[in-house]
Amino acid sequence: MDKKTVQDNQVAAAQMSSVGGRALQEAARKALEGSPAELKAFLKDGWKAPLEQDDRVRVAQIINTGGNGVQKAGRAALNGTAEDVRAFLEKGRYAQRDQDERVQVAQILSVGGTEIQTAGRIALEGSPDDVREFLEVGQYVARARDQEQTTIAQLAELAREAGRQAAAQTEAAKDASARAVTASKLAKAAAKKAAAEASAARDDAQEAAGAAGRAASAASQAAAAAQQAIDAARAANNSARIAANAAAQAASAAAGAAQAASRARSSAADAATDAGNASAARKAAEDARTAAKGARLAADAADQASIAASAAGDAAQAASSAGANAGEAADAAEEASGYADQADGFSVEAREAAAAARRQANEATRAANAAEYLARKAATAAGEARDAARSAAEHAEAAAKAADESAEHAGEAAKAADKSTAHAKAAKEAANFASGAVAKAKATYDLARQVETAELLTRTNEGIEEAKDLKAVNDKSQAERTRATQKTKELDAEAQRLASEAATPGADAKSVTDKGRKLALLAMKVRGPWSRAAAEAALGGSDADLTHYIRTAWKEAAQQDDRTLVERLAEESSLEPVRDAAEEALKGDTAQITAFLNSGQYEAGAKDFRVHIAQIMSTGERGVQEAGRAALDSGSMDKIREFITTGQYAARTQDEKVRAAQLFDSGGPELKAEARIALEGPPQLLHVFIQSGQYKAQRKDLLANTHKARVQQLIAEAARTAATAQMNAAEAGKVAAIARKAAAEAKEYARQAQASANDAKNSAAQAAQSAKEAEASAARAAESARTARAAEADAHQAAEDAAMSAADASVSAELAHVSASSAWASANEARASATAAGKDANAATKAANETFAIAVKKLKEETEAKRKAALEAKRRAQNTPGGIARARYRCQILGCEAYENPARWCQHREVLCDIFSKGPAIEAAAKGLWNAEKNLLLIGQIQGCAKHFEPGPCVQLVQDLAFNQKLRALSTAYDELRRLNWGSGCQQCFLAGTKVLKGNGSTQNIEDVKKGDEVLATDPVRGKTAPRKVTRLIVTEDDKHFNELTIATRNGPKKLTATYEHPFWSPSENRWLKASELKPGTSLLSNDKTAVRVEANRSYDQHARTYNLTVEDLHTYYVIAGTTPILVHNSDCKRMVLGIGEHSEKLAKELEGYTFNDPKYRKVIGQVNGIPYAEWMAEVEGVLRNNGKIAISLRGFKGKTPEEQFLNAYKAGGQPGWAATQWEMHQVGKHAYLGNLDWKHVDFYDGNGTKVRFDEPDWQELRKGTKE
Incomplete structure (x- = not known):
């Protein structure tokens, strides 16, 4: 195995370690420390067993902290296959959790008051989110309406649930911390090794660049590890916060138990002097024992919370080392970049990755340290609450015993005064204990707020970093668009120059064709459909075709592009005056067409444009209004056009920055955080925040306020309980003093009793006020949720409209492209026929020009008829209620080159589908959409779509009648285009350098494979795999349409390039798919029967020599993406x-x-x-x-x-x-x-x-x- 392959395998193994848990990380570490063969074995399938083991561990963790349904489903998964385990982790546990929460609501309803039952039933009729919100907030608000004070048993249950949640968060923290530490160590080792390799190869630019690339990969891995450490810190914070809440609830329970003890002691004092109070003493004893039982349960829960918080602190402490490791990895990556050429792409990548890793490392260290500190404090508070609750239980049990004894000997005069005095003293001690428990609850409440603040800071810093990354991507994309616009402007001048040079008498023929090729390539990148079609025809033709192209054809195509734009305006403009003016312009010559595009369309729509600007101003803020008014006052159509196309958005962004700053100044913590994040991001992120994000953030703040008010209510109730205990103790002291005939003491105790009664009354008022505040916050949160949903719906509709506009425009443009391609292909066919018949170049060109003119005339007539028919259909649909047939396509039905939709409506990123960016992709796209429309039109959303496509970065297309007619025309036109342009030639190939898997397991470049060589072949339907002989090597050289696939292999993302038609076997689709049809998420088959997934698919054109094989018998072979074999079909050229x-x-x-x-x-x-x-x-x-x-x-x-x-x-x-x-x-x-x-x-x-x-x-x- 060569050195580079080993190095690549090492990087891949290190990257894989971040995918799973501890078992996979340990397996990756051993593989990295082992031999190249052991490393290769790990990458092949050695990772599977440890990954499955990690999955099973995760299920066990979920079972430990889940409800009954989750536990049952988890155990069933553990008893099943690896697929069962994965299904539980990905989907099953959430469904069962939702069911468990519904059961929990039903249990609350069975013992709740009227308001609780009403609110609970509404929640059960709603979504899982409604159920969860009832459990977290709604039940407490409803209980306050029922005027119920939380019982000790309920406090104990709250503390128990909090302890369970804290344990779950601790497990998450421990797991994330362990993975972060291991992954960061591996990343640090990889980065340092790459830096050493770069240093050793500093005199070899290629080797140094390769080492810098590996260092960049290691730095990215380190950044991911640091992110895991941040996740660990967040989980530790959550554990600490929940533990603090459990402590507060346990302290409140302790106060309640102490109050029950005080009441029992007071009753004992009363019974000691008055036999008539024996019954009350027995009842007080019973209440005290019940309270003691609840306090012990609360103590146990607080104990578990303390243990969990302490372990979370340990996890956070361990996670901080991951930040240090990530920092060292960043240093090593930066060092490696210094040894490579500073302008080299790998060097730049390494520096950027190092900077990102360092930022993440710093944040990981800060977050981990803060989380550890707060987790330790929460553990201490929970421990103190545990001790207090247990002590209160002991006091309550002792008081119960004393009350029973006093009832048994009620009124016995001999020692009545002494016993009454002793009971009164004990009552006072219990009351003081209750007051102390309340003080602990208040301190713990403050600690919980500290934890929440720390967690929000970590979340905010994460969001800011992500926003900055998004802004960098957006800025880069904007710069690329600006460059493309500038290129378009420069193309005409360049074309004129090249054409003039080509027309120079005596111009060198080779120079002319070279210039023609250069011009054609430029046109294919930046020009319209006719220009692209002319360029494609020239590039695919002879030298004579290129000469003809540069001298006349490019200009003719440009003129046809202008005409196509006017035709689109005539059919699709939303303004009737513009449509009418376009129709008139189409009756004129080229000069009239150009004049209409340059100024006529704007003059025709001037009135409507001004109305449109007024509408924009009516809904905009100050900046938009001022910019709109300036455009209107200017009287310049250029200014008006600029405002509509770009100015309004720039002004809106400035207005939204002002609004975001205002919200930051006036909002709560969550709103402040989201505003900060939005201000750091691109305009799209800011717009989303203003549109709907602010309302979501406000709702979070309001729900947080509801929770705070609820906890304050609990503390106020506990304070009332403590004050009541003090009152009971004072009453007991008064009774004892009377028994001792101490009148002055009795009077003092009476005063204390009254003061404590007043305190209890004030605490009760505070509890009632907190309950009202909780109810008000909850109501405002619900209103904010409704506002957010409405805002999202508006944004969704605007996005849908933008998508329709973009899709319709794309289809129109590509229909023109296909028509243009057909015309140019016909002309080339005529030129070739004339040449074959022995005619000279001039005669052949004349034949081609005549054919082209006939084709253009025919296309004009057809376009005119179709446009009028489409307009009439649209008019009828618009004038008939319900006549617009709409079908929403909720996934990527049309796959193709990524297209930057100006609306950025889909998840606020570039839309992933330039619907018809390349002619050859049209047939499959149109067919797929046509079939879906034919079968499902008029029934709303396509529910079956998710079975075939990933719904993630979705594309929603709202189709109207005219749009669907275009698709039909497009499919038909493309059939003719393909017949003319490609015939039945070989178009399924790979570039030189693509490796093929041989029959003996080795690999070889496809261009080096010979007839008679054996390659590994598979029949995916029958599952048959065996070596098979190559019977033919096919070589073609011309202009082709390629698809560059990014495939998520076990070694990380790898590239593989094929011509657009080459078939790949997809297990998820259970059929062969062309390269152009592969979507992100589509699975492909590897030689070990595992599936790998497509991450991205980029299409492009290139003149290149390509290769394919014909394989006997099974007719398939494997090409290599990185080190992963991918099954493809052999040449389709042989039938x-x-x-x-x-x-x-x-x-x-x-x-x-x-x-x-x-x-x-x-x-x-x-x-x-x-x-x-x-x-x-x-x-x-x-x-x-x-x-x-x-x-x-x-x-x-x-x-x-x-x-x-x-x-x-x-x-x-x-x-x-x-x-x-x-x-x-x-x-x-x-x-x-x-x-x-x-x-x-x-x-x-x-x-x-x-x-x-x-x-x-x-x-x-x-x-x-x-x-x-």
Whole structure:
């Protein structure tokens, strides 16, 4: 194994360690310390078992802290397969958690008052979020309305639940901390090793750059590890906060138990002097024992919370070392970047990664240290609350015993005064204990607020860093758009210059073609559909085509682009005056078209534009209003246009910055944090915050206030309890003093009793006020939630409208592109025909020009008719209530090159779909959308979409009638384009340097593979894998459409480039997909039967030499992405030939195709419906099922016409006693009917060997009455 491969494997293993838990990290560490072979084995499949082990550990952790449903489902998963475990982690646990919470609500309702029952029933009728909010907030507000004081038992239950949650957060903190430490150590080691390698290779630029790249990877890994440390700190903070709440609840329970003890002692004092109070003493004893039981439960819960908080502090302390490791990794990466060329991409990447890692490392260290400090304090507070609750329980139990004894000996005069005095003293001690418990509760409440503040700071810092990253991406994207705009402006001048040079008498022919190629490549990047089509035709043609292009064709194409823009305005402009003016302009010449685009359209829409600006101003803030007024007052159409297209957004951003600053000044902690984050990010993030984010943040603040008021209510209730205990103690002292005949003391005790009664009254008022504040905050939070939902709905509708506009424009542009391509392809075909007929260059050019003119005229007529029909359809739809047929496509139906939609409406990032960025992708895209629309139009959202596509970065397209008509036209036009431009040539290839997996497990560049070599091949349907011989190496060199795939391999993301049509096997789709059809999230098959996923798919054009293989028998092979084999189909250039024996063999020879007539394929491999199923049958069905290209020789078939011959054989193949060829024809029809086989992939040859065609039969009609 070569050195570079080993280094790459080391980086990949280090990256993988961050995916799982401790088991995977330990396995990765051992692999990194082992031999290259051990490392390779780990990367191949050695990671699977430890990852599964980590998953099982995670399930066990969830079971420990989950409810009954979660525990049951978790245990079932642990008893099942790895897939069961993964399903539980990804989905099952959440469903069960929701069910457990519903059960919890039902239990609360069974013992709650009227208000609790009302609020609980409403929650149960709502969503899981409604249920959770009732448990966290609503039940306490409802209890306050019911005027119920929280009982000791309820406080104990609250403390128990808090302890459970604290334990869960602690486990999360411990897990994240351990993973962070291990990952940061691995990252540090990798970065230092890369720095050393860079230092050693400082004189070798390529080696140094490679080392810098590995250092950058290590630094990124370190940043991820630091992020895990931050997550650990956040979990530790959560544990500390919950533990502090548990402590406060336990302290309140202690106060309640102490009050029960005081009351029992007071009752004992009363009973000692008055036998009539014996019954009250017994009741007080019973209450005291109940209180003691609750206090002990609260103490146990506080103990668990203390243990959890202490462990969380340990985890945070450990996590701080991850920050230090990440910092050292950043230093090493920066050092490595210094040894590489400073301008080199790897060097820049290493420096940027180092800076990011250092920022994350610093924050990780700060957050971990703060979390540790607060967790230690929370552990101490919970421990003190535990001790207090246990002591209060002991006091209550002793008081109960004393009350029972006093009741037993009630009124016995001998020692009544002494006993009453002793009980009174004990009552006072219990009351003082209750007051002390309240003081602890108040201190713990303050600690909980400190923890919340620390957690919010960590969350805010994270958000700011992410916002800065988003802003950097946005700024870079904006700069690229600015450059593209500038390039477009410069292109005409460059084109004029190149054309002038090419037209110079005596210009060198090679120089002219070189300039033509340069111009064409520029046009393909930045110009409109006709210009791109002309450029494509020139690049795909001869030198004569390039010469013609640079001298005249580029200008003609530019003029047609202008016309296309005007046609779009005539059909699609929302302003009737602009549509009418565009129609008039289309009747004129080129000069009129250009004039309309430059100024006419704006003059026609001037009135409407001014109204539109007024509407924008009416909803905008001061900056937008001033900018809009300035545009209107200027009288300049340029200023008006600038405001509508860009100025309003720039002004809006400034207004939103002002508003965000105001919200920061006036808002609560959550709102302040979100405002800070928004101000650090790109304009889109700020806009989202102003639109809806501010209301979400306000709701968080209000819910936090509700919780604070609820805790303050608990403390006030505890204070009232303590004050009541003091009052009871004073009453007991008074009784004892009277018994001792100490009148002065009795009077003092009476005064104390009254003062304590007043304190209890004030505390009760405080509790009532806190309850009101909690209710008010909860109500405002609910209102804020409604406002947020409404704002999100408005934003969603605006996004949907923008998407429709962008999609419609894209389809219009690409319909023009296909039409233009067809015209240029026709012209080139005419030029080629004339040249082949022996005509000179001038005559050939004349023929081409005439053909092009005819095609353009025809297209103009067709476009005119379609546009008018579309406008009429749209008019009818708009004037008919409910007439607009809308279907929402909630996923990426149309996959293609990423397109920067100005609206940035989808998750506030660039939309991932430039719907038809490349001509060749149109057919599949249009077909997919057309089929979906045909089947599901008018029924709302497409629910089945999620089965086939990842719904993450979604694309929502609202389609109207005209839009769908365009798609139909587009699909038809593209068929013709493909026939003219590509015919049946070889377009499925890979670039030189692409590695292929050989039959012996080694790899080899595809260009070096020879006929007769063995490669590993797989039939994914039957699961058969074996080495197979290469029968042909195909080499092509021309302009092609490529797709650069980013694949998430176990070694990290890796690139693989293929031509757009090359088929890849997708296990998730269970079929072959073209490279252009692969979406983010689509799975691909590797040689060990595991699936890897596509992360990104970028399309581009390039003139290149490419390679493909034809593989015998299984017709597949594996190409390598990084070190991961990916299954692809072999060359589609060779076709399977079907027909009667010798006739099919003859046709196969003529077409260089293949058959399965060889006797080796006659082996029976099974039975289907009792009929023997041979290997040749499986091979034939495999090709048909995978939409392979086939040719059929009809020689020897019965029938008068080719269509009749095929249909006779098709019908016979579905009946008993079929012949082999009849069975094959029936399979052709079956797979065409099922949608596996595209009818355009089937070519028929008559008895004379001439290619013939006929329309696809009506399979539905033909198959009536069949059992298939």
